[in-house]
Structure formats: structure tokens, C-alpha cells
Amino acid sequence: MTAREEVLARLRAAREAGKPASPVVVTREFRTTGALAPGSAEVLARLDETLTDYKATVHRVDTEAGVADAVAGVLSEARSIVVPPGLPGEWLTGYGGEVRRDGPPLAVDELDAVDAVITGAVVAIADTGTFVLASAASDQGRRAITLVPDHHVCVIRAADVVCSVPEAIARLDPSSPLTFVSGPSATSDIELDRVEGVHGPRRLDVVLVGP
Amino acid sequence: MTTVQLGMPTVASDPHGHLRGTESFPKAAHKALADTQLRRNLGHATRTIRAKRAAVVGEVDDWEELRRAGESIKADTMARLPELLVQLEEQVTARGGHVHWARDAEEANRIVVDLVRGTGADEVVKVKSMATQETGLNEALEAAGVAAFETDLAELIVQLSHDRPSHFLVPAIHRNRAEIREIFLREMPGVDPALTDEPRRLAMAARAHLRRKFLTAKVGISGVNFAVAETGTLSVVESEGNGRMCLTLPDTLITVMGVEKVVPTWSDLEVFLQLLPRSSTGERMNPYTSTWTGVTPGDGPQTFHLVLLDNGRSNVLASPDGRQALHCIRCSACLNVCPVYERTGGHAYGSIYPGPIGAVLSPQLTGISGPDDVNASLPYASSLCGACFDACPVRIDIPHLLVQQRAEAVAAHTRPTAQDLTMQAMAIAMTTPARFKFAEKALGLGRVLAGRKGRITGLPWPMSGWTNARDLPAPPQETFRQWWSRTHGDTQRSGAGPSTGEDA
Numbered sequence: 001m002t003a004r005e006e007v008l009a010r011l012r013a014a015r016e017a018g019k020p021a022s023p024v025v026v027t028r029e030f031r032t033t034g035a036l037a038p039g040s041a042e043v044l045a046r047l048d049e050t051l052t053d054y055k056a057t058v059h060r061v062d063t064e065a066g067v068a069d070a071v072a073g074v075l076s077e078a079r080s081i082v083v084p085p086g087l088p089g090e091w092l093t094g095y096g097g098e099v100r101r102d103g104p105p106l107a108v109d110e111l112d113a114v115d116a117v118i119t120g121a122v123v124a125i126a127d128t129g130t131f132v133l134a135s136a137a138s139d140q141g142r143r144a145i146t147l148v149p150d151h152h153v154c155v156i157r158a159a160d161v162v163c164s165v166p167e168a169i170a171r172l173d174p175s176s177p178l179t180f181v182s183g184p185s186a187t188s189d190i191e192l193d194r195v196e197g198v199h200g201p202r203r204l205d206v207v208l209v210g211p
Numbered sequence: 212m213t214t215v216q217l218g219m220p221t222v223a224s225d226p227h228g229h230l231r232g233t234e235s236f237p238k239a240a241h242k243a244l245a246d247t248q249l250r251r252n253l254g255h256a257t258r259t260i261r262a263k264r265a266a267v268v269g270e271v272d273d274w275e276e277l278r279r280a281g282e283s284i285k286a287d288t289m290a291r292l293p294e295l296l297v298q299l300e301e302q303v304t305a306r307g308g309h310v311h312w313a314r315d316a317e318e319a320n321r322i323v324v325d326l327v328r329g330t331g332a333d334e335v336v337k338v339k340s341m342a343t344q345e346t347g348l349n350e351a352l353e354a355a356g357v358a359a360f361e362t363d364l365a366e367l368i369v370q371l372s373h374d375r376p377s378h379f380l381v382p383a384i385h386r387n388r389a390e391i392r393e394i395f396l397r398e399m400p401g402v403d404p405a406l407t408d409e410p411r412r413l414a415m416a417a418r419a420h421l422r423r424k425f426l427t428a429k430v431g432i433s434g435v436n437f438a439v440a441e442t443g444t445l446s447v448v449e450s451e452g453n454g455r456m457c458l459t460l461p462d463t464l465i466t467v468m469g470v471e472k473v474v475p476t477w478s479d480l481e482v483f484l485q486l487l488p489r490s491s492t493g494e495r496m497n498p499y500t501s502t503w504t505g506v507t508p509g510d511g512p513q514t515f516h517l518v519l520l521d522n523g524r525s526n527v528l529a530s531p532d533g534r535q536a537l538h539c540i541r542c543s544a545c546l547n548v549c550p551v552y553e554r555t556g557g558h559a560y561g562s563i564y565p566g567p568i569g570a571v572l573s574p575q576l577t578g579i580s581g582p583d584d585v586n587a588s589l590p591y592a593s594s595l596c597g598a599c600f601d602a603c604p605v606r607i608d609i610p611h612l613l614v615q616q617r618a619e620a621v622a623a624h625t626r627p628t629a630q631d632l633t634m635q636a637m638a639i640a641m642t643t644p645a646r647f648k649f650a651e652k653a654l655g656l657g658r659v660l661a662g663r664k665g666r667i668t669g670l671p672w673p674m675s676g677w678t679n680a681r682d683l684p685a686p687p688q689e690t691f692r693q694w695w696s697r698t699h700g701d702t703q704r705s706g707a708g709p710s711t712g713e714d715a
Contacts, residue, residue, distance in 0.1 A: 004312040007521045011293045011470065014220045014529035021531075024290050026283045030276035030482070050495060105509065108426050108460060128488075128496035135510045142510035143459045143501075147452065148426070166481035174444040174477050175306075176507055180484075180500035185452040188492045189365035189381050190388055190410040192256040192263075198364065198414045199421065200452025200499060 032170075034127060034163020041211040043126045043163050047156075048208060050129030054183030055196045056204040064209055067155055068094040071118060074153055074205040078115035082106060082145050086138020087118065091155060102145050111148035117201075118153040119146055122178075124161045125168045129182050131156055131206070132168060136176035143177055152201040154181070158210025222578035223523030224315035227347025230523075230577050232561015235588040237680075239559040240551075252387045253556050257547045263493025264544060264602075271489065280482045281605040285538035288474060289528060295440040295473045296519060302443025306505020308515040315522045316346035322518055323348060323432065323465055324355045330463050330514075332357070332429040336421075338447060338454045339363035340434025341379060341541055342467045342520055344563045348432070359432070360424055362453035364417050371398040377557030377565060380491050380543040385556050388413065414451075421453070431457035431512065435468040436540070437483055438517075441476045445517070446502040448487060458501050464512035469520050471537040483540060486604035490542035523576035532615055536572040538605045545599035545609060551592055560592065561585055567599035571612040579623065587623075590616035629676045651693075654686045661685030 001009075036043040048058045059070045072094030075081060083092070085103035092099055100106060100114060120139035121131040131154055133140045146152055162168050172178060185200030196202065223230055232239060243249060268274055288295060300310045313319035323343075327335060335352065337343065337359050349359045349370075361370045368383035369376050372394045376382030383391070392408040399420050406416055436448045445466060447454045458464060474483065488497045506515050528534045546552045546566030557565030562573035570589040579587045590613045593599075599609040621631065640650035661667045667683040669675070677683065689697075 002312070003314050003318060006314055007312045007470070007519070007525070008293050008297070010220050010521060010525035011296070011528060014525040014527075015290065015292055017220075017529040018289075018531045018534045020286070020290065024283060024287045026287050027276075027279050028482075030273040030280055032481070054494070054498075112426060125496070130496045135507060143455065144511075147455050147459055165485050166478075169478055169481040169484070172477075174439065174442050174502055175504055177501070177503045177510055179455065179502075180496065182494070182496040182498050184498070185450070186498045187364050187410075187414050187451045188260075188494075189363070189368070189383060189451075190391060190413060191252075192260040192381060192384065192492075193410065194492070194494070195410040195414055197411065198418055198451035198453070199362070199425065199456055 030166075031164065032166040034167060036126060036163040038162045038167065039158045039210070043161050044158055044208060044210050046163070047124055047126035047129065047161055050126060051183070051206055052129075054129050055186075056129070056183050056206050059205065059207045061207060061209050062211070064090070064157070067091045067207055067209060070207045071095055071153060071155070074207070075116055075118070078151065080114045081116045081118055082111060082114045082149060083118055084139055084141025084145060086141075087120070088139065091118065102141055105142065106145075108144065108148060111144060114149050116151035116153060117145050117149040118155070121154050121156050121160060123168045123171050124156045125165055126161060126163050128165065130168075130180050132172060133179045133181065134172070134176060135178070136173070143179055146179065146181075147200060150201055151203040151205070152181075152184075153205045153207065155207045155209065158208075161210070220525035220529045221314075221523070222526050223345075223576040224317050225577060226317050226320070227350045229345055229347050229563045230573055231584075231586050232558075233585070234561070235585045236559055236561070236592045237588060239561065240555040240592070243555045243559045248387075249385055249556050250554060252385055253553055255387070256381070256384050257553045260493050260547045264490060264547070267489045267493055267495055270495070271485065277482055277485055278604055278606050281486050281540075282538065282607075284474060284479050284482060285605050286535075289471070289534050289537060291475075292470065292473070292528065295475060296470055298440040299438055299443060299473055300519075302440070303445075303505055303515075303517050306443050308443070308505040308517055311516060311518045313518055313520045313522070316520075319346045319467060319518055319520045319522070320348050320351035323467065324351055324357070326463070326465055326516055327352065327357050327430055328355065330430055332463075334358040334360065334424075334428070335430040335432050336360050336362050336424055336428040336457045336461065337366075338431070338433040338449065338457045339366045339382070340432070340467060341563065342434045342469050343432065344376060345469075345522065346467070346520070348467070360421070362421055362425070362457060363449070364414060364451060364453075367417055367421070368394055371395070375558060376563055378543060378546055379541045379564070385558070425453075425456040425460055428457070428461045430463045430465065431461040433457055433464065433466045435466055435472050436487070437480060438468055438473045439475075439477050439480070440473050442504060444477060444502050444504045446480070446500060448484075448497050448500045450492065450498045452499055455499055455501055458503065459511045461512055463514040463516070465516045465518065467518045467520060469522070470524050487540055487542055490544040490602070490604040523578070526578060527572070527575040530575065532608075532612060533571070533575050535607045535612065536568065536575055538607050539568050539572065540605060542604055544602040544604065548598040548602045550594060550596060550598070555592075560589060562589075567593060567609045567613070568603075568607065571609055571616060574616060579620065582620075582623070582628075587620050590620060629672070629674060633674070648692065651690045654690075657683075657686040658688070
């Protein structure tokens with residue numbers, strides 16, 4: 001008998017042996033919508049707060065036209081950056097350094113040599129200070145480009161900001177890789193106190209576009 | 212290979228002794244309690260995390276509803292575990308992954324070792340994983356000539372100091388910053404000799420130490436937090452980015468998961484991604500959560516293997532109440548609130564699953580071979596205060612399981628213990644008022660034993676088990692019944708003791 005057959009046979013027998021007296025009823029009485037409306041000024045203010053609380057630096061701009069200036073400001077010291085293949089060119093018009101598009105894909109050592117990466121995000125969660133990167137989105141790209149460079153700049157549009165975790169999960173397609181990011185790389189491994197900056201990007205800037 | 216009858220749940224194989232210590236909990240705890248540095252470190256760390264957890268749980272007004280959802284999703288998962296695993300296998304396979312099944316720890320290790328050998332690599336980078344700690348994968352890899360590098364900071368500290376993990380989440384919780392600095396200076400090649408004990412500097416040292424390994428690794432090995440049957444999606448929840456490195460940069464990824472980690476649907480993560488970070492590190496969300504489904508061309512490892520591990524879980528599933536222990540999402544909140552864990556630390560439990568949940572999970576995984584099995588002592592490693600149940604994000608009734616396992620342990624005894632004899636004696640004495648009265652008189656003799664200091668410090672066997680660890684106060688000069696009889700003599704009724712209400 002194969003291991004597969006044997007494990008499944010054991011689990012079937014065990015499932016019957018330990019069967020609960022009455023069938024399980026799954027209860028979902030928690031809130032599936034947040035307290036603040038998606039895309040509202042209030043939800044953006046809360047996202048600003050929660051991102052800042054976990055040591056991301058937030059830059060607010062009213063419209064997408066303001067992104068280029070904000071990006072140029074946070075990348076003033078970066079000599080070279082990597083960008084995903086579909087990043088809007090308008091976001092980079094104020095940046096004077098070398099721009100490397102990740103198409104064809106850069107080698108790991110090349111990624112290690114650039115100073116920063118800039119991406120969009122597919123959704124952001126105000127309750128938790130989180131944004132999500134989808135590998136399938138052309139302005140976010142494969143996972144390695146937001147991992148190896150030491151400085152990540154993420155542009156988040158108001159329309160993509162929701163309040164709660166359930167609202168974000170409902171918007172996401174798990175068929176391609178996703179990365180949920182909440183602040184720069186950190187650890188709580190020394191005396192259970194959070195300190196920022198381990199293996200992932202140590203500096204995280206968020207450009208938040210909207211009211 | 213021994214033959215196993217079809218469908219008979221079997222207990223865990225424990226080739227490297229990671230599920231069972233070498234001495235009973237009371238003996239190990241005795242040593243741990245004498246280590247004042249350990250108690251200081253644990254007290255500081257658990258106080259810090261309790262405050263953080265309370266603050267972020269307090270922000271969520273539907274926390275109880277989320278806990279109930281987590282509890283019922285897990286119960287539902289257990290009720291259809293075989294079907295969900297088959298569905299997961301189908302989805303992972305359809306997306307280009309390879310699924311392997313392992314009956315026990317040795318089989319899982321053999322599968323992983325063969326896969327690593329097949330790549331030609333002689334080293335691997337690892338994300339912290341309880342499943343591979345349970346199987347002792349690092350030892351198996353080492354025996355096969357493969358170097359395994361733990362990349363989580365706390366695991367790195369444990370590995371560099373040739374120590375054992377003592378907590379799920381923070382395996383080096385028993386070390387303070389000064390000790391960690393000492394370990395790094397002693398064991399980390401090329402470390403800056405001017406390293407201070409500032410946590411930020413220590414984290415930087417770990418970054419520098421592992422950076423080249425990450426960028427050149429060919430094989431990554433991980434565990435899983437949640438595996439979605441419906442979509443074949445796997446997820447790893449972490450903080451440092453070491454997980455992302457191991458999941459993204461190598462050519463080959465091998466993931467080992469205990470079969471209980473499956474959840475039915477993608478939307479179930481809306482519950483667990485709220486419950487887990489707030490319960491474990493006391494954060495609204497951990498810095499990084501990665502999800503992936505099979506293989507994605509152009510992104511991440513192009514070869515993906517998933518190893519599904521039983522290793523005693525079917526044994527746990529077969530117990531109607533005990534199977535709750537499989538609901539555990541390894542947040543470690545129960546450890547952090549436990550007055551026993553806070554004082555003894557994780558090593559005293561012997562198993563890599565310490566604390567309240569470990570005390571109910573480890574004995575079920577390994578089974579109990581007899582009264583001398585050290586894991587038989589684990590259900591007693593608790594004051595039954597109930598804090599673990601209140602903290603558990605999926606409402607595992609740990610106190611109930613502890614009591615139940617104590618009852619099973621007593622029933623399984625082949626020879627009576629001191630406690631059994633005492634309880635039997637008490638049962639006889641308390642059957643009738645006359646016997647109880649007589650027993651009370653006999654207790655008065657204890658005053659002679661106590662002498663003038665008023666404390667009994669050593670009793671003969673079988674009661675020595677009690678007085679070895681604590682003093683016994685001398686019995687009072689007068690019992691309650693004697694006092695009542697003296698002061699309310701005329702109201703006493705038929706020897707049944709005082710009635711209530713008459714003097715109120």
C-alpha cells in the first residue's frame with residue numbers, strides 16, 4: 001500500500017472514530033465590511049496612521065499627477081532603481097537616476113546592486129497598515145524585485161484602499177503569488193520586542209494618492 | 212518497515228527525540244526553576260508580549276465572533292480532512308507542484324533528503340517550521356551530508372548555540388540580548404567584534420551573515436501556516452523577510468506540512484489572518500505574508516514539492532475531544548499567558564511543542580507507552596487556571612483536554628500512585644459522617660509531626676511525593692466541626708454537619 005493510500009485510510013478511520021455527536025455548523029458572525037468606506041478620506045487617514053505606526057513613511061498626494069514629484073523626493077539619494085515591466089512611466093518623470101526595467105528579468109546580483117524598487121499595489125488594508133503585491137499585476141511584478149533591494153517605494157491609489165482584512169481577501173486572486181506587506185522587515189525575536197530591519201527591505205516609503 | 216493495518220491510526224515516530232524529553236516534567240521543571248536568569252528572561256518577554264497582545268486584540272470589536280469562526284472552520288476541516296487533502300493535492304498538482312505523503316517523521320525526512328539530493332545541492336536554506344523540527348529534518352539532512360541553514364533570527368540563535376527551541380514563535384525566548392550577543396561573537400563567522408547587544412545591531416549581524424546564502428541558495432525548505440484546499444494556495448506568515456527569501460529565490464522549494472494545516476477555502480483566510488498576528492506577535496499584521504499556488508512561470512521556484520505529514524495526527528483525530536488540539540494555529544498565545552510556562556520555560560516540556568497546547572498535543576501525537584512515559588506527566592504541567600482557553604484564538608478548550616488526559620493517565624495506571632492511594636482513602640473517609648469525624652481526629656496527629664515550627668516538611672512514603680516539593684501546614688487545633696459543635700452545639704443536626712441559613 002502506498003503512503004498516500006495508507007495515510008488517507010488512517011485519516012478516514014480516525015475521522016469516523018472521533019466524529020462529533022452533532023454535525024459541525026460554521027459560524028461567520030464577524031464583520032465582513034469595515035467601519036470606514038473603501039476609498040474614503042477617513043479610510044486613507046487610518047491607513048496613514050497604521051502604516052506610520054509600523055515604521056513605513058507615508059507621503060500624501062491629492063492626485064496621480066503628484067506621484068512623480070513624491071517619488072523623486074523619496075528617491076533623491078537612489079542612484080539606480082528597478083521597476084516592474086508595467087509601471088506607469090509618468091511616475092518616474094521626476095527621477096534622475098538610472099531606471100532598470102525588470103524585463104527581461106534581472107539576475108539576483110543585479111537586483112542586489114540597485115538602490116531601490118518602486119511598485120504599485122493591488123489592495124491596501126487600513127485596519128492593519130498592510131498593502132498587497134500581486135505578482136500578476138504588471139505594475140507590481142515578480143516577488144524578487146520587491147525583496148532584494150533595500151528600499152521599497154509603493155504607490156497606493158485611494159480606490160484600492162479598503163478598511164478590513166475580509167474586504168481585501170475578497171478582492172484578491174490567489175492563483176498567482178501574493179505578498180502582504182505591513183511595514184519594513186522586522187523581528188520580534190529578541191525579548192519579544194519589535195525592531196525593524198532584517199532581511200527584507202529596511203526602508204519602506206508609501207505614496208498615498210487620494211483625498 | 213513494520214506493517215500497519217489498514218486504517219489503524221498510529222502514533223508519531225520520533226527519530227530524534229523532538230516530541231519527548233528524557234525526564235518527566237516535574238524533574239525538568241525543578242531544574243528550570245533554579246535558573247534565575249531564565250526566569251528573568253521569560254518573565255520580561257512574556258510580560259511584553261501579553262501587553263502588546265491585549266492592546267491589539269482590544270482594537271477588534273468582533274474578536275469573539277472571529278474566534279468562534281476560527282473554531283468552527285477548524286472543526287469543519289477535521290470533519291472532512293481526507294477529502295480536503297485530496298482536493299489540495301489535485302489543485303497543487305494541477306498548478307505544476309508535486310505532492311508527497313509521509314506516514315511518519317522518518318518517511319518525511321527520507322522524501323526531503325532524496326529530493327535535495329536529486330537537485331545536487333549540498334546546502335539548503337530553511338524558514339522556521341515546526342513540522343520539520345518535529346521530524347528532526349536538520350539532523351537527517353546533516354546525516355546525508357547536506358547543511359541546513361536556519362534563517363529565522365531566533366532559530367539561528369538556537370542553531371548557533373547548539374540549543375533546543377523553547378517557544379513556537381520565538382524559539383530563543385529563553386535568551387536575552389546579552390546572551391545573544393555572546394552567541395553571535397562566539398559562533399558567527401566574520402562577525403564584527405565591536406557588536407553591541409542593541410537588538411537592531413544584532414538583527415543587522417544576522418542580515419549580513421545570511422545575505423550571501425539567500426542570494427545563492429538552490430533549495431529552500433519551509434513549513435506552512437495555511438493551505439487552501441479549494442485553490443491549492445499555500446501561505447507562510449513571517450516577519451523578517453527570511454521567509455520571502457527562501458520561498459522566492461531558490462530554484463526548488465520543498466514545503467513540509469502537517470495534514471491539519473489545510474483550510475477549506477481562500478476566504479477562510481479572512482478569519483485566520485486576523486486571528487494569528489494579533490495573537491502571536493501582538494501586531495495588527497505581521498510584516499510579511501506570502502501566498503503561492505503551485506509553480507508560477509517567471510516568478511519564484513520553478514520546482515515545487517509539498518510533503519503531507521501524518522506522524523501521529525491520525526491518532527489525535529481519532530479522539531472526539533482530543534482532536535481539538537489539531538485546531539492549533541501555532542500562535543503561542545497560550546504559552547505567553549501560562550503561569551507554569553512563564554516560570555519553567557519550554558525546555559521542561561521535553562517536546563518541541565511546549566506550554567499548554569504542547570501538554571495536550573505531544574502526548575496524543577506520541578501516544579503514552581505506560582506510567583513511566585515522560586509525556587504522561589505533561590497533562591499535569593498546569594494549574595488549570597484557564598488563561599490558555601481565554602487567549603486561544605480558535606477556542607481550544609485546553610483545560611478540558613488536560614483534565615481528560617489526566618483521567619486517562621490515572622485509568623491507565625497499572626500500579627497505584629501515592630495520589631491514587633490518598634484519593635481512595637479520602638473516598639472511604641468521606642462516605643459517612645462517622646468515618647469523616649474519625650478521620651478528622653486522626654488528622655490531629657499531624658500537629659505532633661509539625662512540631663513547634665507549625666509546618667510538616669517531610670512525610671513517609673507514599674505522602675513524600677507531596678512534601679518533597681512543598682511544606683504542609685500543621686492541622687489546626689480545632690476542626691470546623693469541633694468548633695461548630697462547641698459554639699452551636701444545640702443546633703447540630705444528626706451528624707450531617709451545620710445547616711446553612713439559620714444563623715444568617
